[in-house]
Amino acid sequence: MLEEAKRAIPLSTNHAIAYAVKDLDVDVISAYPITPQTTVVEKISEFIAKGELDAEYIHVESEHSALSAAISASLTGARAFTATASQGFALMHEMLHIASGLRAPLVMSVAMRSLSAPISIWNDQSDLFNARDAGWIIIFAHTAQEAYDTIIQSYKIAEDHNVLLPVMVGYDGYVMSHTIEPVIIEDKEKVMKFAPKVQYPFKLDPDKPVSIGSITPPEYYYEFKYQQVQAINGSLPTIEKVDEDFGKTFGRNYGLMECYMCEDADSLIMANASYASTLKAFLPEIRKQGLNVGLLRLRVYRPFPLQKFVEYTSDKKNLLVIDRAISYGAPYQGPLANEISGAMVKEGLKLNLISVVAGIGQRTVEFEDFLALARLAHEGRRHEETIFYGVRE
Amino acid sequence: MEKLVSYKEMAPGGIVVNPGNSLEYKTGDWKVLIPVINQETCTRCRICWYVCPDNAIVELDKEYTTKKNRKYKVSYDVNADFCKGCGMCAQECPVKAIEMVPVEVA
Known part of the structure; x- marks a missing residue:
């Protein structure tokens, strides 16, 4: 236990998430700043600048575009990430449903914050609970360590071909996003061995063309929505197993x-x-x-x-x-x-x-x-x- | 009507995995008017073929000789499966060789 504790470094939950993104070798990060999420994507940009992460870092013009870019990237077979909170999260709302509807296996962190009006930059969970019916897998972290670990678990869950759903990891803005806790950062090779990249099975590929996002008439739409019902209900054993396997590999697991x-x-x-x-x-x-x-x-x-x-x-x-x-x-x-x-x-x-x-x-x-x-x-x-x-x- | 498949047999996310299948989807069944091309007055300029938004004007390797003994190597026809009756071909035809007529009449 003491040996374990010695491995820990002091990190905010925001920075812990940035470390997870680095250790998962995420390919595309779309970034738009919003308090209290901003230091997640700031830290990731530092990792890229220092050469510790080789990724496309897209400066988008809004959160609507941030999620659009992440969806598109994940459908080309890339591992994609974005982060948000509050008004930005609300601005994404349209794309939340498109992410789950297109079954894009991306991961997003949410530093939960209240919604305007009146303007409040402080914490509550109005932003995330507004999105509970958007068809995403939603997991709450209660420590910075759990946030780091859950981001790693999330890619393994999202990319599983029996799941193929976006995952959001929620944690409290400020109270967690900007407070420092001891966090054990795992060896990158070990992380990648645990969560190797599994590409989207219908990724955009000129040799094997597909159409993504086409219009669906009443004879078909309902069945696609029912597929989502089946996928999210069916993901529970996968979420449980990934957590158990994570425990076996890294010595920490959390349960459902x-x-x-x-x-x-x-x-x-x-x-x-x-x-x-x-x-x-x-x-x-x-x-x-x-x-x-x-x-x-x-x-x-x-x-x-x-x-x-x-x-x-x-x-x-x-x-x-x-x-x-x-x-x-x-x-x-x-x-x-x-x-x-x-x-x-x-x-x-x-x-x-x-x-x-x-x-x-x-x-x-x-x-x-x-x-x-x-x-x-x-x-x-x-x-x-x-x-x-x-x-x- | 063909049997619709179960949700289990559909690729996830509404993704179309068999490209080019729009040919199987006949979009021209709701038109009111359909173009009729007069092969006599048509000069084979191809403007209708260019402007048709649904590629429903077809150029056929079918020779045609007018009454004034002018020989053309091609003829033009309308693919009724995809023509939605918008009338752009008739509007743009420089020699007024295309007439829009009610589907029932044509």
Whole structure:
């Protein structure tokens, strides 16, 4: 363990992702700056300038073009990457659906941030949750190390010919993107051996011509969309296996969903990204206060690992779901809580679901707040409406 | 009508893996008017062949002799499978040798 720790270097999650892109020998990077993502592509440009990565670095004029370029590159058989956040992510929205519809095996990192208006450059998860139905595989990282590792896993998942879907890796803007953690950077050869380039099977090739992006009449369109349903649902075993193999090769794996201090807990708090790592640090102290609460960490979000969810929650009394995005006017106004209530009906779970919205626009949630949320979960009262935690009445 | 294939038999992403298959897709079935070319007045200038947006004017290796005994080595015809009846050929014909007539009449 100590030997392992000695290998670590101090990196922000943004820089950890840039290292992963370098170690994966990505061929094409399309770059457009947006806070808090910018230092990902900045660091990659440094690697290219220093000759540590041989790649095409395309300065595009918008995020719409950034994703367009990455899609096109991946369909020529290149390994492509881009990064985004917030307004830029929103500007990409049209291309998000085209990436998954064309089955482009590219990878994108998202330093999650709030959306305008009013303008906020700070963290929440409104940008990513807006895109949850875009047909991408979505994985949340909760440490810089997990972000590095997950980018590596993502190419292996995306390029698998049984999957062929774009993957986005989400992590919290600022709270993770600009804070420094110890990160073990693996040997490039070992990374490439783990995730060798697997080209898109129908890549543009003059010797074997194909048409990409043609119009599809009503007799065919539905079937292509159903292929996407099958592909994303069918990707779950691949995602699980890639993670397990990653563990065997590098000694770190994360599972589809993580239950932390959870076996003996009556109540769970469902959280992702930085809130999950913060809760991991706070849970021992929360337990000391007599609150029998555990953490259910959402890692793989699309496809949703429903069986894991059932496995971890079926014997629990209360589940408090923290959303850092708002689904305006929905039955529960946290998008995740809405889905969980659907999952509970589908699986016949009798949990007491408590929907909490928190951390909007990076309203800081501190130890006392997590303690209060743990108390809410532990009390187990029924709350019919979503609780907007911390808002000034 | 031919049987439509299952989603399992289709290449992913709507990608067309058999190039040139637009020939199998007849796009001319909704026209109202169709050009009729008068081989007598046609001077074989080829303008209709150039301007047709659907390559539906066909040049045939078919000799034709006019009543005034002028010999042409080629004739022009319309491929009704792809002509959508836009009338550009008739509009551009410098000798007004093309007439647009209702499909039912032609």
